[in-house]
Amino acid sequence: MTWAGVFPATTTKLAADGGVDLDATQAGLDRVITSGVSGVIVLPMLGENAALTQAERDAVVTAAKEVVAGRVPLISGLAELSTDDAAWAARNCQRLGAEGMMVFPSLGPSARRPRGHCHRLKRGDRHGDIGQTGRVR
Numbered sequence: 001m002t003w004a005g006v007f008p009a010t011t012t013k014l015a016a017d018g019g020v021d022l023d024a025t026q027a028g029l030d031r032v033i034t035s036g037v038s039g040v041i042v043l044p045m046l047g048e049n050a051a052l053t054q055a056e057r058d059a060v061v062t063a064a065k066e067v068v069a070g071r072v073p074l075i076s077g078l079a080e081l082s083t084d085d086a087a088w089a090a091r092n093c094q095r096l097g098a099e100g101m102m103v104f105p106s107l108g109p110s111a112r113r114p115r116g117h118c119h120r121l122k123r124g125d126r127h128g129d130i131g132q133t134g135r136v137r
Contacts, residue, residue: 003073003100005038012048012060020056026067039073040064045104049077058096065097079104 010032013024029040042064043049043057052060061076068074076098080086090101 003039007039007041007073007075008032008037009041009044009077009102012043012052014048020052020059022059022063025060026063029064029067033068033071037072039075040068041075041077041102042098043077044102045077045079049079058092061093061096061098073099075100075102077102077104 010025010029013021013028015021015024025042029042032040042060043052049057061074064074064076074097076093078086078089078093078101080089086103090103093101
């Protein structure tokens with residue numbers, strides 16, 4: 001699969017109480033899709049990704065998959081402390097419906113070896129292959 005075009009990194013909308021506002025997040029995704037983007041990225045690195053719980057991140061990917069409804073590819077940001085955690089999170093996002101991952105270098109001890117981190121994810125060491133192009137398969 002080859003992707004081309006504009007894939008905006010969208011924001012996760014938050015309610016006044018700090019919780020995730022899934023309705024507003026879905027409305028924002030629908031707005032950019034109907035404007036003609038080629039795909040969407042949820043949970044980008046800069047912003048809410050690191051501040052959300054795993055359950056909240058799961059809810060965002062699930063809600064995004066629902067509103068995207070096959071109209072464009074759905075990509076999720078992947079920023080974890082270790083390569084093993086990143087491999088687990090990639091598989092989890094795949095299970096929830098993400099079609100690809102925007103992988104960031106490890107935020108933990110693997111940060112000293114970003115090339116190794118990305119190569120291990122590509123090869124699927126320990127937790128399975130997430131694809132040679134970064135596409136979850």
